[in-house]
Amino acid sequence: MLSTARHADVIIVGAGLAGLSAAHRLTSAGVSVSVLEAAPSPGGRMSTELTGGFRLDRAGGFLNTSYPELLRAPCLGETDLRLFSPGVLVHSGGRLHRTGEARGTRGAFSAARALRSASRAPLSSALAGSALTGGGRPGSALAGSALAGGAFVSGALDRARLGAALARLAATPVERLPARPEQTALAALRSYGLPPRTATGVLKPLLSALLSDPGLTTSSRCADLALRSYARGRLCVPAGGAAVLPERLAATLPPGTVCTGVTVTAASISSVTTAELGTLNCRALIVATDARSAARLLPGLRIPDFHPVTVLHHTAPAPPPTGAALVLDADRSGPVSHSAVMSEVDPLRAPDGRALISSTVLGAPGPGLERAARAQLAALHGTPTDDWELLGVHHSPDAVPAMPPPHDMRRPVRLLAGLYVCGDHRDTSSAQGALASGRRAAQAVMRDFGIKPDVEVDEFPLTA
Numbered sequence: 001m002l003s004t005a006r007h008a009d010v011i012i013v014g015a016g017l018a019g020l021s022a023a024h025r026l027t028s029a030g031v032s033v034s035v036l037e038a039a040p041s042p043g044g045r046m047s048t049e050l051t052g053g054f055r056l057d058r059a060g061g062f063l064n065t066s067y068p069e070l071l072r073a074p075c076l077g078e079t080d081l082r083l084f085s086p087g088v089l090v091h092s093g094g095r096l097h098r099t100g101e102a103r104g105t106r107g108a109f110s111a112a113r114a115l116r117s118a119s120r121a122p123l124s125s126a127l128a129g130s131a132l133t134g135g136g137r138p139g140s141a142l143a144g145s146a147l148a149g150g151a152f153v154s155g156a157l158d159r160a161r162l163g164a165a166l167a168r169l170a171a172t173p174v175e176r177l178p179a180r181p182e183q184t185a186l187a188a189l190r191s192y193g194l195p196p197r198t199a200t201g202v203l204k205p206l207l208s209a210l211l212s213d214p215g216l217t218t219s220s221r222c223a224d225l226a227l228r229s230y231a232r233g234r235l236c237v238p239a240g241g242a243a244v245l246p247e248r249l250a251a252t253l254p255p256g257t258v259c260t261g262v263t264v265t266a267a268s269i270s271s272v273t274t275a276e277l278g279t280l281n282c283r284a285l286i287v288a289t290d291a292r293s294a295a296r297l298l299p300g301l302r303i304p305d306f307h308p309v310t311v312l313h314h315t316a317p318a319p320p321p322t323g324a325a326l327v328l329d330a331d332r333s334g335p336v337s338h339s340a341v342m343s344e345v346d347p348l349r350a351p352d353g354r355a356l357i358s359s360t361v362l363g364a365p366g367p368g369l370e371r372a373a374r375a376q377l378a379a380l381h382g383t384p385t386d387d388w389e390l391l392g393v394h395h396s397p398d399a400v401p402a403m404p405p406p407h408d409m410r411r412p413v414r415l416l417a418g419l420y421v422c423g424d425h426r427d428t429s430s431a432q433g434a435l436a437s438g439r440r441a442a443q444a445v446m447r448d449f450g451i452k453p454d455v456e457v458d459e460f461p462l463t464a
Contacts, residue, residue, distance in 0.1 A: 016044025334376025
């Protein structure tokens, strides 16, 4: 399409969540857009590999039903979500301990029933069970997500403290979180008012999984946002694999908007040069790639540090007894941070009669990784792993941009009139942050074009 149409109002480099989010906002406002993607398919890091009937996510992350940007993109409202079991399973001292209901929270049981009934429902239906969309009480979704109980919480007082801490975060307006003192997430564990065994044994492995940060060097404000999202919703994944989300975004754009297999070699406000299509003209440019690629096109951009992630996918003849729960290792008995039987969460990810177990290592693969992980997974899932088959190992050295304190959760997306940059490295390091930064970039373009944005960015000062 672009070989004959040499001009667009806006050229977007990168067809990840940020670029596709910006494209939707702009095309909805009547702005002509061309999205150029070097890879053979859209999605960026949210990609899914098809292997022998299995759908293997390369990055191994998850979403949360409390992410507001999922509903602000209308085409995502009917995305099928598959929910993890309420709470998490924490492995410690050779045993698994379930942490789930926030006992005594008003409305908890009705919210739990609503979320369970939505476990295989469209996104808009699943969100109806969370505190963000409905009716009202911020703590009402905690039954499906908050931590209370388990070996680390020995008595009623400990359970009440844990439930109260999460309820306070869930009820706190997001605009107030930056007022809290900023430190590392590890140092902030003490600020939740929990016994050390609960903070270290439950919150620490949970936050490590949510932030992909084993040392919890992330800003405590970002950790508060992540934990607040967890307390207000449910962990989930798109049915059929992570790639479904960007594929849906791309498919609902005007035909010819997204052009894959196009490598941009140089870029300016008025044109981009590509290896395949030559020079393409534009009125404005949005760079929506990862941070390293953005800095190559726009020298001078700061490149953050990154948290590397390695994902191992195994198949087994029968699913382990941990079901659809996210399993955390509080003992750090091996390289795996967390693991889940993804075929129990989303049956579309494995052929009939086989189980898919996906496990995340927060770091680079080392010697003997699979052997050490297999022994650890036998303990985490409570079943022998001798007959498990390794399907794939995916390592992403730049998986998650680091967010150490002080961290600006709203880095500017407008560099100057006609030049914009977006991605999770400009917001929070999550799918929510990528979508939000794309929206912010599109709104900046519209203002510079003299178009009133449909929603002013100041209405959403922070994103979870």
